[in-house]
Amino acid sequence: MESREKMFKIGSDREFNHFALEVFQNQYSQNDVYREFVDARRINVKSVGRVEEIPFLPIEFFKTRDVVCGKVPPQAIFRSSGTTGMVRSRHLVKDLSLYRHSFIKGFQRHYGNPENVQFLALTPTPEQAPDSSLVYMIQQLMDLSSSPENGFFLANHSGLHARLRQQRARDKTVILIGLTYALLDFAASYPGDYNPVIVIETGGMKGKRREITREELHSTLCPAFGVELIHSEYGMTELLSQAWSQGDGRFSTPPWMKIMIRDTNDPLSYLGPGETGGINIIDLANQDSCSFIATEDLGRLHLDGQFEVLGRFDASDARGCSLMI
Secondary structure, X not given: OOOHHHHOOOOOHHHXXXXXXXXXXXXXXXXXXXXXXXXXXXXXXXXXXXXXXXXXXXXXXXXXXXXXXXXXXXXEEEEOOOOOOOOOOEEEEOOHHHHHHHXXXXXXXXXXXXXXXXXXXXXXXXXXXXXXXXXXXXXXXHHHHOOOOOEEOOOOHHHHHHHHHOOOOOOOEEEEEXXXXXXXXXXXXXXXXXXXXXXXXXXXXXXXXXXXXXXXXXXXXXXXHOOXXXXXXXXXXXXXXXXXEOOOOOEEOOOOEEEEEEOOOOOOOEXXXXXXXXXXXXXXXXXXXXXXXXXXXXXXXXXXOOEXXXXXXXXXXXXXXXXXX
């Protein structure tokens, strides 16, 4: 297989499709779970010549099987959040450097060098959630930042309030990234004008509160933090890349990640811009797992390539980072 470094330098749809087809063939040969799934679909692997023909593995498989290529022991095992008794997804990550490279380059595309950022987090600490991919990402970004003002504040809202109020160096961007439920909690207790802080929410309520739309969430958080826009992060345990939104709930992906919207009535067909369907994700950073995931989320694409997340299928289990609280 071509150098993994080249994957992060993809510059066109043609290059993306080339890598995707190469990764598909490799994962079919090395990933037992994915091969069983593809064979059960009675697909002639050698005839797959377009991205649209690649089978997408339902994300539920990560709850019952080890979706991994080969037999090399993983460097880390990330688990999805869950309530008591819920079956949690497991993602066996054989090469943490791939994950770090992916989220660092993805972050840089939207917010610049992490060294110039002060990170404040409304999430558990790495000690409280050692198997959380989100918390791992935030801690790694904090390490790159090396700001003495970085910190986790899920259990210390007064400390976060003080940190947001203090004088800052002019060359530092301040980012507050948090679980949606925690951001609402903090906003209710300590509303204020914290501009120019960048507030990033990481998902829905997932069982902690009544589900609300992203528009309703942002209309609550904007005045509470004194900002014009709320940013968002879209990622999940089963992936190694994230999509980011810098406002209005419209996400963009890095060049090695692609969103496709499947027809809910015909999962083998894909919808065009403006139509609502199930979100399929190609994450080429998922080299050692499965890069082709059919999620339980509903969404729609826009003509400019951005996408929205509109909700979840009714029968889906509650899952996601907000349950870590």
